[in-house]
Amino acid sequence: MADHLSSFPLQECVYRNDIRQLSSLLRTSDINQKDKHGNTALHLAVMLGHKECIHLLLAHNAQVKVKNGLGWNPLAEAISYGDRQTILLLLRKLKQQSKEQLEERRPKLIQALKQMGDFYLQLKWDFQSWVPLVSRILPSDICRIHKKGSKIRVDTTLVDFTDMHWERGDISIVFNGDAERQQSLFILDNKQKVFQQIRYQESESEIEDEVDILMSNDIVAVQMSTRFITFNRAQTGFFFRADKTEMVGPYHAEFFSIGGLVFESRKRREHLTQEDLKKNKALMETLTKGSSSSLTETSNSEPIRRGSLPPPVKNSLSWNDYINSSHQPHLGRLLACKDVSKTFRATVAMCQDFPLSKAMLLDVLEVVAPVKHFSKLREFVEMKLPPGFPVKVDIPILPTITTRVSFQDFEFRDSLSDMLFQIPKDYTENPGRFPDL
Incomplete structure (x- = not known):
């Protein structure tokens, strides 16, 4: 004692x-x-x-x-x-x-972006579910990333994804590491021709609004548990087994089976009244x-x-x-808690000669972390993966839904136009277009 x-x-x-x-x-x-x-x-x-x-x-x-x-x-x-x-x-x-942690990392992030070459990268997202018929209605997306100096542009058609709701569109995320912090990150709606600055500081009224929302909704904790995760070479063949290798786009990749990856979702609602629940x-x-x-x-x-x-x-x-x-x-307060966990069996394809390193990818993904599914990809890549670069991965998004991310195309480009990283003159600002950012 x-x-x-x-x-x-x-x-x-x-x-x-x-x-x-x-x-x-x-x-x-x-x-x-x-x-x-x-x-x-x-x-x-x-x-x-x-x-x-x-x-x-x-x-x-x-x-x-x-x-x-x-x-x-x-x-x-x-x-x-x-x-x-x-x-x-x-x-x-x-x-x-x-904000303090972000400010601490920012100079190193900008320096890392400037040191890597300018490039174009294309990703494909395929959302899937083990629930019958659900996969038929889930979205897919081709995402294009341009990088020049400390500037990054991400073009995607998947605006938001929450539970079984998603918003399609034509959006771009533009980051300029040379700009002042408050003016460095924007999200553009290319259909409506509006843009929103992703701010680093909310007003008192916005914080009070957030408290109201927190107090009147479930307390939610979601994570990918990797405590018992294992990676084993995937096998191919029926009578004569061999390690599975395939081309992913133009890249030769070794496939690994992932075991013990658990998606954990926990919800608490002891603070909610019956009226709140309605x-x-x-x-x-x-x-x-x-x-x-x-x-x-x-x-x-x-x-x-x-x-x-x-x-x-x-x-x-x-x-x-x-x-x-x-x-x-x-x-x-007496707990009212519901836990949902699902163990996923998934695969990851590792390429030994991909031009980008995992560290470089993490730096790029940190810039676009406000977009939820990119944040999940970053969380996955941060795990201790087998050697190489993950050119195809399966990532749990929700207990019933995974997404398969494939790196379809990559090339270094020395002649990217500065116009790609600028807000078009005919776009107008709409601070409420993307309320969650």
Whole structure:
């Protein structure tokens, strides 16, 4: 027991709501250390509703994005607890920390883009499902990427993809690494001839709107679990087995079977009322249709903000009971959680002489991360893959849906026009065209 008490002093101070001792320990302790249940001091402060501890930990830059043993970050726990001001504090801090991390990486990213050659790259996306008949209605897309210096242009027809809703169109993402950060990333709707700047800072009203949405919807955590992933050479032939090799476009590739790739989706709704549950479906439909109208109710043109929930029943576990428990004890509001997991058997084709490296691809994908399916591709490529470049991969998008990404064409080009990376003069700005970006 003495071991546990000495190992997690910040957590014990938070648990006991000892502000003075916590303040003293923060000078020398690792603020983001996890206890045996995976909780940081900030997790515990939020779940127990100890507001002074929360303020103190955030003032010392405790990380908001870190997950505990059950896969939830402090913001998720704050939404469950239901105190609006705490949710607002954590959301602001999360955005600030994300921007700081992006700013840290930006100079290296720009330098990496400038050092690699200028090129044209073509990707094909094929969405598939194991559910009968569903694959017939799923979209496909040819995506074209141009890169010149620190500039990138991505042309795609798949605007958004959420559950079984998707929006088709003709859009371009344009990034200019030489521009000021606030003016570096735009998304263009080439049919409507409008563009939207992807901003790095929201207004107070927009953050308050986001809090309303968080408080009135399911808390969702989605991830690809790779804890037990395996890669084995795919085999071909019936009587005489041999390692499978094929051409993917013009590239010779070795195929590997992926085992143990698990898509995990978790939803919590203990903070929602019956009325919320009824409204939730309509709200999500509005979001997936890309409506630019306000999702917040108004009265006399003033938004009606969602109020805090009554606090959950006070936790009666002692610190010793908590830290010595063999499983993660429940703290906070009684859980209403639904877990969905599916193990995928997929393939990846690796090419040993593809002109682009995985590191270069990751740099390019980081620029277009606001587009959801590109973010999934980046997450997959970041895994420890077999040697070579992944010219064809299967990626879980949803528990019932995967996408197959094929690198169909690549060539270095020295004569790309600067016009490709500029917003046409006849386009007008529409800040609400893509509300999720």
